[in-house]
Structures are given as C-alpha cells and as structure tokens.
Amino acid sequence: MKKRHIIIGAGNAGLSAASTIARLKPEDEIEIISHEPWLPYCRCLLTYYLEGVITKKRLFSWGEEIIRKNRLNYRQNERVINVDRKNLTIECENRRQASADTILIATGGKPQKPDFPGADLPGIFTLRTFTDALAIEKKMRPGGRWAVAGAGLVSLKTIAALRRHNIKVDLFATSKRILSQVLDPYAAGLAAARLTENQVVINLNEDIVAAALAADNQLKLTTSHGRELLVDGLLYGKGVNATSPFGNENISRDDWGADQSSAPQPWQNAQDGIPVNSQLELDQNLFVAGDTAKIFDLVRRKNDRLPLWPLAGEQGLIAGYNMAEGTSHLAHHYPGGISCNAFSLFGLDFISAGYREIPNNENDWHFIEEKKGGSYSRLNFHRNQLKGFILCDSGNINSGHTNSDNLKKAGPLLARIKREALVVQ
Numbered sequence: 273m274k275k276r277h278i279i280i281g282a283g284n285a286g287l288s289a290a291s292t293i294a295r296l297k298p299e300d301e302i303e304i305i306s307h308e309p310w311l312p313y314c315r316c317l318l319t320y321y322l323e324g325v326i327t328k329k330r331l332f333s334w335g336e337e338i339i340r341k342n343r344l345n346y347r348q349n350e351r352v353i354n355v356d357r358k359n360l361t362i363e364c365e366n367r368r369q370a371s372a373d374t375i376l377i378a379t380g381g382k383p384q385k386p387d388f389p390g391a392d393l394p395g396i397f398t399l400r401t402f403t404d405a406l407a408i409e410k411k412m413r414p415g416g417r418w419a420v421a422g423a424g425l426v427s428l429k430t431i432a433a434l435r436r437h438n439i440k441v442d443l444f445a446t447s448k449r450i451l452s453q454v455l456d457p458y459a460a461g462l463a464a465a466r467l468t469e470n471q472v473v474i475n476l477n478e479d480i481v482a483a484a485l486a487a488d489n490q491l492k493l494t495t496s497h498g499r500e501l502l503v504d505g506l507l508y509g510k511g512v513n514a515t516s517p518f519g520n521e522n523i524s525r526d527d528w529g530a531d532q533s534s535a536p537q538p539w540q541n542a543q544d545g546i547p548v549n550s551q552l553e554l555d556q557n558l559f560v561a562g563d564t565a566k567i568f569d570l571v572r573r574k575n576d577r578l579p580l581w582p583l584a585g586e587q588g589l590i591a592g593y594n595m596a597e598g599t600s601h602l603a604h605h606y607p608g609g610i611s612c613n614a615f616s617l618f619g620l621d622f623i624s625a626g627y628r629e630i631p632n633n634e635n636d637w638h639f640i641e642e643k644k645g646g647s648y649s650r651l652n653f654h655r656n657q658l659k660g661f662i663l664c665d666s667g668n669i670n671s672g673h674t675n676s677d678n679l680k681k682a683g684p685l686l687a688r689i690k691r692e693a694l695v696v697q
C-alpha cells in the first residue's frame with residue numbers, strides 16, 4: 273500500500289532517510305521540510321566555503337543531487353512548530369497542517385548562544401547554517417581582527433578560514449586546553465603549538481564576558497581577566513544543543529504514555545536530545561535520527577547525543593528502512609554509534625575516536641603510546657578491549673587520502689573498536 277512520509281529536516285539524517293525510502297518504495301510519497309531558505313547543503317563544508325577552498329556550487333551539489341535523483345517533494349523555508357505524536361500530524365509556522373503514515377524528526381542541532389551583556393550586538397556570530405556563513409563572510413576583511421570563544425572543532429575550523437584571509441585571531445577557552453572533547457593533553461599541546469605557529473593567540477581559562485559597540489563598526493570585548501580588545505567580529509562556538517519538538521528535557525520512551533501523546537507539544541529546545549529505541553522510534557511510526565536523537569554510544573555504553581555527520585547518515589538509513597517497511601515484522605536495528613573525528617589544523621592531521629583519555633578512578637585500563645617526531649599515536653584499552661585512540665601526523669587528510677602510515681591505522685582501529693563493542697560486553 274502506498275504510504276505518505278514526512279521528514280522534518282534536510283540534513284544528512286533527513287536526506288539519507290528520504291533517499292532510502294525512495295529507493296525501497298518508489299511509489300510512496302515523501303515530503304521533506306527545512307526551515308532554511310536554501311536547497312540542502314553539506315553543513316560540514318561551511319568552514320571550507322569560508323576559507324575559499326570550495327565553491328558555493330560544491331557546497332550545494334550533494335543535496336541538490338539527492339533531491340533531484342529521488343524526485344523528493346522538498347519544502348524549504350517552512351518551519352514546523354508542532355508534532356502531534358498520536359495522530360502523526362504536523363503544524364507549520366505558516367499554518368499549513370499535514371498528516372502522514374510515518375514522520376521522522378531530523379531537526380539537527382542549534383548552537384548555544386552567548387548571554388553576556390551585549391551578546392545581541394551585530395558582529396557576534398554562531399556558525400551552523402549557510403545563512404550564518406554568509407553573515408560571517410560579509411564581516412571578514414583581510415588584515416582585520418576577530419575573537420573566537422570556545423575551542424571545539426567548529427571554532428578551530430573557522431579559525432583556519434579566518435587566518436586564510438590574513439585575519440588576526442584571539443582564541444578564548446574556559447578550559448585548560450583546546451579540543452578537550454576530542455584530544456588528550458599531549459595531542460592538544462601539538463594542536464596548540466601548530467595554532468601558535470600560525471599566529472593564533474590562545475587564551476586559556478579566559479572567557480568573553482561583555483561586548484559593546486565601538487567606532488568603525490567594531491566591537492569592544494571585555495574578558496574575564498578584565499582585558500579589553502577591539503575586534504571586527506566574535507565567533508561564539510560553545511557547543512550545540514539538540515533541536516527538538518519536545519519541551520521536557522527528561523522525556524523518555526518510558527515516560528510518555530498514550531494520554532500525553534495526543535497533546536500537541538510546543539516546539540522548544542530539549543538540549544539533551546530525544547531518546548529512541550534501537551529502531552530509532554520514539555513511538556510507533558514516529559522516528560528520530562541525527563544530531564537531535566539520543567542514541568546508544570557503543571563505546572561508553574550509555575544513551576547520548578553523538579552529533580556527527582556520518583552517524584546522522586547511518587541513522588537516517590535505518591530510520592528510512594523502518595519507515596518504508598514498518599517495524600512490526602522485520603525491523604532494522606541501529607546497534608549504536610562511536611564518536612570519531614578526523615580534522616586538519618594547518619597541515620597537522622588528527623583522527624580520534626571513543627575514549628581519548630583513560631577515565632579517572634577506574635581500574636583495568638592501560639594504554640600504548642608512541643611519540644615520534646611530530647607524529648603521535650595512543651591506544652586506550654579497558655580489559656584488553658580497544659576503547660579509543662588518537663592518531664596525529666602530517667598526512668593531508670583534507671585531500672581525501674593520506675600517505676601517513678600512522679593515520680592509515682584509523683580505519684582498522686575503528687573497525688576493531690566496533691567489533692569488540694558488539695561482541696564483548
């Protein structure tokens with residue numbers, strides 16, 4: 273029987289689900305909705321667009337091809353404000369209502385916004401969408417000066433773009449080191465040294481606490497150390513919350529019964545993400561995938577958000593199968609994800625996954641480490657089971673391939689972590 277599917281979100285999770293349904297059930301109707309005024313694009317490439325190393329055409333070609341090839345009914349610039357979980361209907365800001373046999377919530381994430389005095393001033397940016405990238409691009413001027421608050425991956429990729437335009441950068445982090453989520457202290461030290469060599473000023477244990485307008489469209493920033501600096505712009509990169517339709521942060525599959533499910537929910541942030549079962553269902557025929565889903569972390573063995581591009585695609589695929597074929601007879605299960613990051617900082621490349629550090633106060637852990645010239649590898653084991661690694665070298669992973677023997681180990685190591693996580697409990 274022909275079915276109708278609504279997919280809210282046109283990121284990797286939404287598009288992966290849509291193309292899976294289109295392939296399995298070409299006769300089904302698929303509507304995919306995005307509140308952004310653009311065709312879908314590859315969000316991960318936004319900083320490379322700002323850097324000038326890829327064109328706008330390349331940024332968009334991925335999404336355009338998926339929409340065209342699968343003949344999807346794509347509705348851009350439309351914001352969904354309610355999902356009725358029992359009746360499987362949605363309501364949009366423009367008052368359009370629609371119903372479906374299955375719905376996927378793939379609404380991704382929202383950057384945390386600053387809340388210090390002056391946080392709303394022009395010149396203060398977050399980077400999540402192409403609209404954000406255009407605003408940042410407009411403000412960038414060669415020879416200018418920017419501040420970046422937060423030392424995670426999006427911040428550091430944006431710094432590479434700013435430096436490419438010969439813009440001076442001051443990086444502020446409240447933590448004791450940069451990239452604390454994805455590197456251990458030694459690897460973070462290598463990364464910091466590479467940034468310093470490239471004229472990035474790193475200020476640790478220091479934050480921006482206020483902003484005010486200054487002459488010539490500049491901003492005067494005040495730091496937690498009482499220092500002041502004049503900049504053209506501030507990129508605020510302090511993490512991303514889930515974008516979800518359910519206001520209750522503690523919502524869980526067990527919490528919500530048939531009675532509550534009929535009540536329309538306000539569309540709010542639930543920072544922790546929406547919990548799902550292994551079929552990626554919140555309730556029958558209502559699925560969640562990608563950055564907004566709380567899924568099983570195979571390595572840490574707990575439910576969590578793992579906001580990563582490849583994992584959003586994997587989950588979209590599983591959700592797509594289950595939306596097309598139903599979950600009552602032959603459901604597809606998502607075993608869980610492993611956090612893994614590959615990135616390059618001014619020619620120094622890193623790939624890390626799982627536990628980057630050994631947890632404090634836990635027994636039965638050991639590690640194997642090798643430091644040779646500028647290259648570094650560290651493998652972390654728990655009861656002889658590989659739980660995580662960090663590899664670092666100058667291997668040019670941005671070109672899509674690497675000559676570094678060290679970095680080439682990443683694929684087999686990741687496969688081993690996954691294999692052992694699935695087999696050994």
Ligand SMILES: Cc1cc2nc3c(=O)[nH]c(=O)nc-3n(C[C@H](O)[C@H](O)[C@H](O)COP(=O)(O)OP(=O)(O)OC[C@H]3O[C@@H](n4cnc5c(N)ncnc54)[C@H](O)[C@@H]3O)c2cc1C
Binds near residue numbers: 352380515539561582
């Ligand atoms: C600059 C940058 C660089 C990154 N680099 C990497 C990287 O190198 N590696 C990596 O693994 N990950 C990276 N990420 C993270 C990666 O982009 C995300 O993990 C991935 O995009 C998540 O996909 P998604 O489909 O879950 O959500 P998203 O890509 O966020 O898509 C969400 C979709 O939902 C829509 N939407 C949201 N709310 C509504 C609503 N109410 N109504 C209608 N539509 C709505 C949005 O318009 C959008 O289409 C990066 C992210 C950024 C911003």
